[in-house]
Amino acid sequence: MKDAIKMAAQLMALSARTAPKAGGRDNIEIRIIEGEDLKKIAGEMYAYGEKTQKINFDRDGKNVEDSDAVLLISLHGAKPMGLNCGACGYPECSRIPASVNGPEFAGPVCAWKLLDLGIAVGSAVKTASILNVDNRIMYRIGVIARKMGLIDGEVVVGIPLSATGKNIFFDRK
Secondary structure, X not given: OHHXXXXXXXXXXXXXXHOOXXXXXXXXXXXXXXXXXXXXXXXXXXXXXXXXXXXXHHHHHHHHHOOOEEEEEEEOOOOOOOOOOOOOOOOOHHHOOOOEEOOOOEEXXXXXXXXXXXXXXXXXXXXXXXXXXXXXXXXXXXXXXHHHOOOOOOEEEEEEEEOOOOOOOOOOO
């Protein structure tokens, strides 16, 4: 099954890469994590949840530990689109301040580029669904992957993958 999951992760990465991007500018980074690195991420998730007292980092860390792979997708180095639309909260793109590291992610980020990330993530999980690979989009994995330097990006999302008789990401305590 591990080979099938790895192939599914690669096809999911392909779907994320070829997803439409605003203005044709691709600011998406993708990385597949497997093997011992899954245990490292899980351990960091447990520790971060305990340190910050944020809930469910332990629950999601257990999901990572029990996964066969994790697909990381990030938005990296995205510049504002120059539309002056205000969706980011600023009236003009030129007023958006330089990116600042927040406690988990960096921002502010152009709303249209965040939509690119969402479309890439949606395309990836659509592929997983077609292939019958259990998955779940998890922000907590992204927080830790970014802190560990596993992928560059202002905003990172993780998608754990599994193929068992029961979906471990939804049938959980």
